[in-house]
Structure formats: C-alpha cells, structure tokens
Amino acid sequence: MKKLSVTYFFGIDVSKKKLDFAFAKGLAFLSHQQIDNNYKSIIAFIRAKLKAEKISIAQCCFCMEQTGIYCNHLIRVLLDLGAQFSVSHSAHIKLSFGLTRGKNDKVDAKRIAEFAYRFNDKLKPYKPKRAVVDELDTLCKLRKKLMKMKNQISVPLNELKSFGAEAKHKLYKSQYC
Numbered sequence: 500m501k502k503l504s505v506t507y508f509f510g511i512d513v514s515k516k517k518l519d520f521a522f523a524k525g526l527a528f529l530s531h532q533q534i535d536n537n538y539k540s541i542i543a544f545i546r547a548k549l550k551a552e553k554i555s556i557a558q559c560c561f562c563m564e565q566t567g568i569y570c571n572h573l574i575r576v577l578l579d580l581g582a583q584f585s586v587s588h589s590a591h592i593k594l595s596f597g598l599t600r601g602k603n604d605k606v607d608a609k610r611i612a613e614f615a616y617r618f619n620d621k622l623k624p625y626k627p628k629r630a631v632v633d634e635l636d637t638l639c640k641l642r643k644k645l646m647k648m649k650n651q652i653s654v655p656l657n658e659l660k661s662f663g664a665e666a667k668h669k670l671y672k673s674q675y676c
Contacts, residue, residue, distance in 0.1 A: 505583065505619055507554055510612025511563040512604045513570050521608035522548065526616055531605050536569065541576045556582050562615035562622065564589040564607075574625065585615070585622035 512519040518541065522530045532548075534540045549556060561577055561584035563570060570586060577584045592614045615622065628636070659667050 505558065505560040507552070507559045508612045508615045508619070509559060509561045510608045510610065510615055511561060511573065512607040512611060513563050513566045513573065514604065515569050517604070518573060519604040519608040520544070520548075521605070521612040522552075523609075523612040523616065526613060528609055528612070531608060533604070536572055538572045538576060541573055542579070545576065545580065545582075556580050559583065560615050560619050560622070561585070562587060562611050564592060564611065574627075577625075578627065584625050586625050587611075587614070587622065 506524060508523045508525075510521040510523070512521075514536070516536055517533050518536050519531065519533050521528065522532075532544065534544045545556075549559075559582065561582055563573060563584070563586055565586050565588055574584075574586070592611060595614055595618065596610060627633075656672055659665075659671065
C-alpha cells in the first residue's frame with residue numbers, strides 16, 4: 500500500500516455478529532463504532548463515515564484480522580468500494596505489540612488501526628482467491644470437520660465392542676453409523 504497517500508486508518512475487529520471499527524488519523528484515535536456484521540450495515544456505515552469526515556476511500560487503509568468466513572461481508576463491501584485493505588494473520592498483529600494488557604473488541608480494533616498505521620507500507624493488499632481455489636478450500640475444511648465428527652462417534656462405539664458390549668455396539672452402530 501502507498502504510505503504517502505493513506506492518511507486515515509480503520510482497524511476492524513471481526514466477530515460472528517458484530518464489527519468494531521476504530522477510526523484513526525495516523526496514531527490519533529478519532530472514534531469507535533460497533534455495527535452488525537452484514538453487507539447493508541457495513542456499506543451504509545462506511546459511506547456515512549466517509550461523508551461525515553469529508554474524505555475519500557482512497558485516503559483510507561482498512562485492516563482486519565483473518566477470522567475465516569466472518570470476514571466475508573466486510574471483504575465484499577471493501578472490494579465493491581475499491582478500498583485499500585489488508586487481511587492480516589492475528590498472530591502477526593498480536594506479536595507486533597509485544598506484551599499488552601487489556602482485551603476487548605474496542606481495544607483490539609484500536610490496536611489493529613495502530614498496526615495498520617505502523618506497518619502500512621509493509622501490508623499486503625488483499626487479493627481474492629480464484630473461485631475454484633476458494634471452493635476447494637471450503638470443501639477441505641468441511642471434510643476435516645466431518646472426519647472429526649465421525650471419529651467422535653466411532654471411537655466410543657468401537658470401545659463398546661472392545662470391552663464386551665457387542666450387542667450394544669451392533670445396535671448403536673446400526674442406528675448411528
């Protein structure tokens with residue numbers, strides 16, 4: 500990202516239902532707002548914030564932690580608006596601050612905004628995965644979860660058989676596997 504053209508920084512703490520936005524100019528924290536994690540709320544908030552601050556999307560850098568599918572609405576909005584943004588690994592952000600105290604969504608969003616300011620020349624701009632790669636990634640994650648669930652069921656059933664409860668093993672296996 501271009502360090503000279505970016506003046507404003509949005510640090511975004513992403514969770515399943517809510518997004519916490521910390522808005523800063525350089526290291527100067529300006530505001531915090533929590534909104535719902537859905538497309539309409541996000542686009543309305545960003546447009547209103549840009550209008551209220553009288554700034555353009557090109558002057559802003561958005562940064563968030565990678566939280567899997569919970570980032571999808573925000574990423575879609577930022578792509579639609581043509582924003583400069585980065586999706587960073589949470590450990591990278593956390594380690595950049597060393598030992599810190601205090602943990603809540605507002606504080607996390609402020610730290611992400613500060614991280615974006617301090618490292619904006621080193622942040623990797625987000626590039627969406629190709630559709631086929633994204634689909635394969637989703638299928639692999641689903642398979643991994645299903646295999647884990649299968650093991651959670653089959654291990655206790657096999658233990659029944661191993662420890663002399665073969666009748667229960669056959670009954671349960673016929674009903675659940």
